[in-house]
Amino acid sequence: MKQLGGGEQISEKGRGRKRALWGRGRGVALLWAGPCGSGAPAQKGALRWRSLEATAARRWWCFSEMKYIKPLISEQERYLQANNREFNSLFGYPNNSIKTSKYNALNFLPMNLFEQFQRLANAYFLILLFLQLIPQISSLAWYTTVIPLMVVLSITAVKDGIDDMKRHKNDNQVNNRSVLVLMNGRIVTDKWMNIQVGDIIKLENNQLVTADILLLSSSEPYSLTYIETAELDGETNLKVKQAISVTSDMEDNLKLLSAFDGEVRCESPNNRLDRFTGTLTYKGKNYILNHDRLIFRGCVIRNTDWCYGLVVFTGKWRKLQCSPVPSVTVVIDDNNHGPDTKVMQNGGKSAFKRTHIDHLMNVLVLWC
Numbered sequence: 001m002k003q004l005g006g007g008e009q010i011s012e013k014g015r016g017r018k019r020a021l022w023g024r025g026r027g028v029a030l031l032w033a034g035p036c037g038s039g040a041p042a043q044k045g046a047l048r049w050r051s052l053e054a055t056a057a058r059r060w061w062c063f064s065e066m067k068y069i070k071p072l073i074s075e076q077e078r079y080l081q082a083n084n085r086e087f088n089s090l091f092g093y094p095n096n097s098i099k100t101s102k103y104n105a106l107n108f109l110p111m112n113l114f115e116q117f118q119r120l121a122n123a124y125f126l127i128l129l130f131l132q133l134i135p136q137i138s139s140l141a142w143y144t145t146v147i148p149l150m151v152v153l154s155i156t157a158v159k160d161g162i163d164d165m166k167r168h169k170n171d172n173q174v175n176n177r178s179v180l181v182l183m184n185g186r187i188v189t190d191k192w193m194n195i196q197v198g199d200i201i202k203l204e205n206n207q208l209v210t211a212d213i214l215l216l217s218s219s220e221p222y223s224l225t226y227i228e229t230a231e232l233d234g235e236t237n238l239k240v241k242q243a244i245s246v247t248s249d250m251e252d253n254l255k256l257l258s259a260f261d262g263e264v265r266c267e268s269p270n271n272r273l274d275r276f277t278g279t280l281t282y283k284g285k286n287y288i289l290n291h292d293r294l295i296f297r298g299c300v301i302r303n304t305d306w307c308y309g310l311v312v313f314t315g316k317w318r319k320l321q322c323s324p325v326p327s328v329t330v331v332i333d334d335n336n337h338g339p340d341t342k343v344m345q346n347g348g349k350s351a352f353k354r355t356h357i358d359h360l361m362n363v364l365v366l367w368c
Contacts, residue, residue, distance in 0.1 A: 078266045078278075080198045082310050083182070083258065088198040096211050096314040097175045097193035101167035108164075112157050119358060120365040125149045179203075179210045182308075185258040192315075199311045200257055209299045213309030214264065214280070214289065216247040216257070223248030225307045231298040232273060238302055241295055244280065244287050250308075257308060264289070269313050 081087050103111060117123050129145045132138040175193035180202040183190075187202060192210050195201065201210055209227070218225045223243035230236050250256040266278025266289060276291035295309060 076268055078197075078264070078268060078312065080312065081263045082198055082200060082260050084198055084261065085196055088196065093197040094314050095193060096195040096311075097171075098315040099171055101164050101171060103161070103164045108161065109157075112160055113153070115160075116153055116156055120362040122149070122153065124365050124368070177208070177210075182254065182257055185254055187254065195311055195314060197311055197314055200260070200308055201311060202306060202308055203301050204306050205301055205304055207301050209295050209297050209301065209309075211297050211311045211315065212313035213295050214312050215241050215243040215293055215295055216260070216308045216310055217243050217251050218248075218307035219252070219305035220303075223307075224304075225295065225301065226303040227295055227299040228302050229296070229299050231300075232296060241292060244289075244293060246280075246282055246285075246287060252306065252308070262310075264310070264312060266312060 078093075079091065080093070117126065125145055126149065129142060129149065132140055132142045132145055175191065177192045178189050179192055179195065180187050181190045181195065182200040182202065195210055200216065201213065203209060203213075215223070215225055217223050220226075223245075225241045225243075226238045227241060228236060228238055247260070247262070250260065260282075262280050262282035264278055264280055267276065273296070274291060276289065276294045278289040280287040280289055294312065297313075297315070301307065
């Protein structure tokens with residue numbers, strides 16, 4: 001096993017005929033294809049880099065050599081460094097944008113029709129329409145069925161489209177909210193969707209928390225921070241979070257906060273609101289982290305003038321193109337990835353809803 005800079009590792013397999021570079025981040029995989037084939041001599045310096053692209057089925061292929069690479073294992077732990085966007089970007093962590101809508105301009109019509117024809121009454125009339133197109137077996141004209149069917153499908157599609165447009169509007173409002181970020185020793189205003197893992201943000205009283213953050217310091221004694229978690233668990237009673245002592249001493253000193261380069265290793269993203277495990281490494285010492293140090297996205301800061309937090313989990317997976325190794329491009333597909341924050345993972349996807357009457361109608365149509 002060879003170690004490269006930036007956290008990459010090269011594992012050698014098959015007597016040097018093929019080698020894989022596995023990054024710590026999820027979705028990063030490259031094939032170092034050496035001389036292969038019958039009698040191909042192993043020449044030093046003749047190795048070639050091949051970039052791989054993930055498919056929706058999470059299978060990996062080297063298209064130039066047509067060799068199958070096993071699917072990547074999902075992220076086992078989160079590793080990040082404070083105030084180092086370049087380093088954190090190598091792992092392909094998501095930005096902070098969210099998406100709760102179901103449709104876009106391209107997939108609205110096919111997806112909506114697919115959902116509507118899950119109602120067997122619609123499918124029944126569609127089959128009836130095809131039968132009416134055969135004059136030998138039908139005495140009714142085809143338009144006696146197609147007009148009512150089109151009216152029903154159109155009204156439902158308009159209703160679904162309006163609902164999804166409202167979701168798009170709400171997503172846009174959330175993604176464009178303002179937040180204070182520490183950049184190059186200064187506090188600047190940025191949008192929620194531009195926040196990245198490893199950023200240090202400043203939150204003020206009665207402000208929504210932008211992402212899942214590790215509390216660093218606050219205005220209250222002992223770096224206590226009071227939060228309201230009504231959007232997460234429905235509880236309106238205030239909860240208390242406390243920063244660890246090594247970071248609470250920085251208070252609101254921008255010079256100390258900008259120089260903070262602590263490294264966090266923690267669990268992979270999950271939907272558990274009552275559990276968090278990790279370690280903070282700072283100045284050669286390790287500090288234990290638990291859920292009392294973490295403030296989740298969707299919480300509201302209460303009775304606290306200000307607090308600083310290190311972003312650990314953000315909103316939504318995105319496609320990433322980066323170069324962990326010079327002259328190598330990694331393309332990562334995002335079809336099978338979802339949001340990382342606790343509140344978004346507990347929210348789930350927008351599902352097609354069917355009432356009890358719909359289920360009853362499906363049974364009756366099957367009997368018919």
